[in-house]
Amino acid sequence: MTENHDxxxxxxxxxxxxxxxxxxxTVAVELRGHFQPIDGYYRWYGRIAAHEALSAALGGKKAEAxxxxxxxxxxxxxxxPDPWDRYRVMGTSTPPFHVPKTLxxxxxxxxx
Numbered sequence: 001m002t003e004n005h006d007x008x009x010x011x012x013x014x015x016x017x018x019x020x021x022x023x024x025x026t027v028a029v030e031l032r033g034h035f036q037p038i039d040g041y042y043r044w045y046g047r048i049a050a051h052e053a054l055s056a057a058l059g060g061k062k063a064e065a066x067x068x069x070x071x072x073x074x075x076x077x078x079x080x081p082d083p084w085d086r087y088r089v090m091g092t093s094t095p096p097f098h099v100p101k102t103l104x105x106x107x108x109x110x111x112x
Contacts, residue, residue, distance in 0.1 A: 010032070010033050010034070010095070011032040011033065012029070012031045012071060012097030013029070014029070014070075015027075015028060015029075015069070016067055017067070017068045018054065018065050018066070018067050018089075019068075020057070020064065020065040020078065021063075023057055025051055025057075027048045027049060028049040029046055029048050029049070031097055032044065033099065041093060042099065044090070045088070045090040046088075046090075047087065047088055048087045050084055051085075054087065055087075058087065060081055062079040063077070063079075064076075065078050068096060072094070072096040072097060074091050074093070074094055074096040075091060076096075077089070
């Protein structure tokens, strides 16, 4: 899902792998991100769909992890499961999804 033309956020929705410690889980994610010009960082965030084994492994606690999608891989933090047991995921810098980096890429996406 690199189609977010109605606002200034990039994103990804689909399958992913999350590794925390020695455990790895195949999950579904919805991710968004944006460049923060004040501090110069790209911040990305989202939710992992409810996943029984992940929830059992984390027990509602925060965890450091690595999130991989077909578009990339990035370190992240998992925290804050919502009432539907979807863990929040957040990271700083290069996200695990494609982000346009050139004017040509941005203009090409806007033309679609």
